[in-house]
Amino acid sequence: MLHRIDDTITLANGVEMPRLGLGTYKSAEGGDVEDAVAYALEIGYRGIDTASLYDNESGIGSAIAGSGVPRAEIFIASKVWNDEQGYDSTLAAFEASLARLGTDYLDLYLVHWPRPETPDTWRAMERLYADGAVRAIGVCNHLRHHLEPLISTADVLPVVDQYEFHPLLQQHDLLGYCEGHDIVVQAWAPLMRGRVAELATLVDIGARYEKTAAQVAIRWILQHGITTIPKSVHRKRIAENADVFDFKLTVEEMREIDLLDRGERLGAHPDHYPVG
Ligand SMILES: NC(=O)c1ccc[n+]([C@@H]2O[C@H](COP(=O)([O-])OP(=O)(O)OC[C@H]3O[C@@H](n4cnc5c(N)ncnc54)[C@H](OP(=O)(O)O)[C@@H]3O)[C@@H](O)[C@H]2O)c1
Numbered sequence: 001m002l003h004r005i006d007d008t009i010t011l012a013n014g015v016e017m018p019r020l021g022l023g024t025y026k027s028a029e030g031g032d033v034e035d036a037v038a039y040a041l042e043i044g045y046r047g048i049d050t051a052s053l054y055d056n057e058s059g060i061g062s063a064i065a066g067s068g069v070p071r072a073e074i075f076i077a078s079k080v081w082n083d084e085q086g087y088d089s090t091l092a093a094f095e096a097s098l099a100r101l102g103t104d105y106l107d108l109y110l111v112h113w114p115r116p117e118t119p120d121t122w123r124a125m126e127r128l129y130a131d132g133a134v135r136a137i138g139v140c141n142h143l144r145h146h147l148e149p150l151i152s153t154a155d156v157l158p159v160v161d162q163y164e165f166h167p168l169l170q171q172h173d174l175l176g177y178c179e180g181h182d183i184v185v186q187a188w189a190p191l192m193r194g195r196v197a198e199l200a201t202l203v204d205i206g207a208r209y210e211k212t213a214a215q216v217a218i219r220w221i222l223q224h225g226i227t228t229i230p231k232s233v234h235r236k237r238i239a240e241n242a243d244v245f246d247f248k249l250t251v252e253e254m255r256e257i258d259l260l261d262r263g264e265r266l267g268a269h270p271d272h273y274p275v276g
Contacts, residue, residue, distance in 0.1 A: 005044040005242045009227055011159040012182035015136045017108065018075050019222055020242060021047025023188065023231030029059035032233040037063035039235050041074070045242060049162075049186075049229040051079035051112060052097055061102035076101060077108035079140060080125075082273055085117040090124035094133065109134045110162060113273035114146040119153065126156045136160065140188075141270040144177045151181060162186040163270070165226065167199055167217060170261040175226070187221050187228040189266050191241075201256055209247040212240060219244045220257045 008016035022040040027033035033056040037048055041064070050060050057078065064074060078101065084093035094109060109128060111121055125137040138160030142150070151157060161178050165171065165187035178185050191214050196202060202213035202220075211219070214230070218241055221228045230241040249257075268274050 003245055005245065006046045009184055011136050011184055012157065013136055013159055015107070015159070017136070017160070017184065017227065018045070018047035019227045020218070021045065021049050021075065021077070021227075021229040022238065023229040024048065024050050024056055024060065025054055025231055027054070027056055027231060027233050029056040033059040034063045035235075036233045036238060038067055040238050041067040041069050043239055043242065045238075046073060047075040047077070047229065049077045051081065052084065052093055053079070053081045053112065057097055057100035061100060065102055071103060075107040076103065077110060078106055079110040079112040080121060081112050082115055082275065085111070085115050085121040087120040087124045090121045091127070094124075094128055105132070106134045108136045108138060108160060110137075110160065111139045113141045114139070114270055115273055118150070122150060122154060126154070129156050138162070138183070141273070143270050144174055146270065147177065147181070147183070157181070158183055160184050160186055162188055164189050164265060164267050165221065166190055166192045166196065167202065167220070167257050167260040168192065168262050168264040169266075170258065172261075185226045187226050190217055190221055190228040190230050192217075193266055199260060201260060205249065205253050205256065211244075211247060214241060215244050216249070216257075219247065219249055220254060223249055223254060
């Protein structure tokens with residue numbers, strides 16, 4: 001387990017998803033995102049996370065097309081944004097994402113935030129899945145009280161919940177709920193948006209293995225069986241964030257990091273989704 005950058009986890013529907021992928025929020029088109037994706041693919045990353053919100057799907061599509069890596073070996077995830085939710089608008093948003101990415105299918109399509117329209121959005125997601133346009137469907141930022149009604153009415157269950165997860169925000173109840181319902185958790189902001197080095201515990205643990213706090217955070221997430229998508233536009237950091245397969249945190253070290261949980265969010269609360 002956890003030996004290589006392209007290690008995968010099997011989703012509830014049998015699809016293999018890389019445990020570690022590249023995040024691209026705020027990776028700008030026109031140079032940064034193209035280079036980040038091209039370099040990540042070159043060094044072995046196989047998962048790329050984007051969203052229509054990020055306004056970089058075309059750049060990601062060009063980087064993938066120029067990478068020489070077969071499309072079938074790359075796991076591409078995108079998301080339907082808040083103002084695209086609803087049945088017809090989700091179908092249209094999906095087609096637009098496909099066109100920008102230059103692909104004829106997605107590996108994973110996610111509802112970006114829970115919203116009042118999400119039941120209609122989900123019916124569109126189910127249709128895309130049934131049509132074979134997407135290999136797996138899931139959600140982001142869904143807490144238990146968002147997941148429960150979705151699960152009780154869905155024909156196709158979400159197989160992924162991508163939500164904010166890092167040492168200061170662990171939401172163990174939600175994690176347990178997801179694990180109990182075969183929903184793979186994918187951690188966003190795994191590096192606390194660059195602030196992880198402020199945690200002395202992670203810096204100290206890292207020093208024992210000649211690893212950075214960022215590497216310890218990613219390793220800790222992976223050892224919990226959680227998947228993640230750290231973002232960087234810098235080659236050195238893209239490589240650093242994937243250089244986490246040659247050390248293993250002890251049970252005590254895992255526990256030390258578990259104890260840092262303060263329920264502290266860096267992003268929006270899922271009950272107050274960003275508008276726009
Ligand atoms: N579903 C959702 O609602 C949602 C919300 C937020 C994010 N996401 C996804 O999750 C991904 C990750 O989350 P995130 O981008 O918010 O935060 P993150 O991955 O925790 O942190 C990214 C920040 O950390 C810096 N960084 C990267 N590697 C580093 C390293 N080794 N040492 C120090 N700093 C480092 C990056 O700067 P540089 O780029 O300058 O290196 C960037 O400022 C996103 O990119 C996106 O794909 C999803």
